[in-house]
Amino acid sequence: MKAVLATDLSAASEATIENETCLKCLGRIGIEEMHLVTVIPSNVHRGMPGIDFETRRRKAIRKYERVIEDAGFDVETHVVRGTPHRRITGLAETIGASLTVVGSRGKSPLENRVIGSTARNLARTTETPLLVNRIERAADDPAVVRQHLFQRMLYATDFSENAERAFEAFSYLRHATQEATLVHVETPKDPGLSNDEDPEAQLGELADQLEAWSIETRTEVRQGDPADEILAAEESHNPTTILIGSRGHSRLRRLLLGSVSEDIVARANGNVMLVPPSRA
Template sequence: MKAVIATDLSAASEATIENETCLECLGNIGIEEIHLVTVIPSNVHAGMPGMDFEKRRRQALDRYSTVIENAGFDVETHVVRGTPHRRITGIAETIGASLTVVGSRGKSPLENRVIGSTARNLARTTETPLLVNRVEREADEPDLLESHLFQRMLYATDFSENAEHAFELFSVLKNATEEARLVHVQTPKDPGLPEDANPEMRLDELATQLEAWDIEVETEVREGDPADEVMAAEADYEPSTTLVGSRGHSRLRRLLLGSVSEDIVARANGNVLLVPPGAHV
């Protein structure tokens, strides 16, 4: 399996790449080959005085490559120009990546209302599962908030087809996951369930599948706004990563703001693993 790790060479990206436990977690789920990608913005030109961005970025990627190779992975590096989320998505599709990883400091509640960060744009457009790896927000040399990426998972489901598709990722995560909490949020109009359906029973069925892999499982049904309740569940459970599916039935999803999955990516305190429709799991 291949993974793309996107880096802007910031302290947040460096924390993701240089954390040995983080790399070990990727190996535990079957990642063998890592592609490091850094994007030079289109408006930055090589001829600008005092700015040899490409050379500096290649030197930085060479340092990162050594760390990753020493952890036992095959590594390729890519220094490209363009719009970051578009180039990252394009490379992931071209190489057939099973996962894209991007580090993020997260934002304040006010900043969360502004769509523009690479992580959030990737959440809107990615065609492969996306891991948003959260680091400390204020530190000059930040640490990862959770270095054991998949050890303790929170899975949020509305029982839609795409949520079920996201659940299938546990077949890959099982070698790295020890505990999981499965959460469904009931709303007045719940399109994912027929009127006579029992959400507790549906969650128990999913739990049985995970328990067969020796994963310790809890289930919970909440009521209210889906994004708010998933964030409350995250605060209560303190998972390594929150796993969620993104509906994205058409290109219109790239133009519409405020989906539950985007809100979770923007607001979560910890890591988020987002699985888009049709992604190879």
């Protein structure tokens, strides 16, 4: 499996790349080849006096390349120009990546209200499963918040096709997962279920699949706003990563109010893994 690891060469990005435990977790789920990419914003020009961003970034990225090689991965580096989330998405599609990894400090009111961070833009546009690795926010020398990426998973489902696709990620995550909490949030008009379907029973069927892989599993049905309740479940169960489909049932909600997945990326305390719909 191949992964794209995006970096802006900041201290936060360095925390993701240099965390030995995180790298081991990626290896455990089958990642063998890592493509390390940094994007020079399109408004930064080669001719700016006294500044050679491309040379500086190529020099800086070599240090990260050695770290990843020492962890046992094959590595290719890419220094490109353009809009960060578009170039990262394009590279992932070009190489056929199974996962894109990006560090994010998250929880910035400015990011949420204005244009959004690279991580949030990737959440909107990615065609590849996206792992948002949460970094400490208020620290001069930040570290990753959850070192074991997939040890304790919180899987949130609305029983849509995309949620089912997200659950399929356990086929490789199981090699690094010990515990899982399966959560469904009921809303007054729940388009995911017909009147004769029982969410507890459906979660139970999913739990049986995980327990067959020796993953200790619990299920929980909540009522209320999906994003709020998923985040409340995160607070209760302290997972290392939330796993969720990047599109739910309501296209209208996504267009007008922002999707549940985008809210989770912006507000979660720990890591978030988004799985987009199948292109078909």
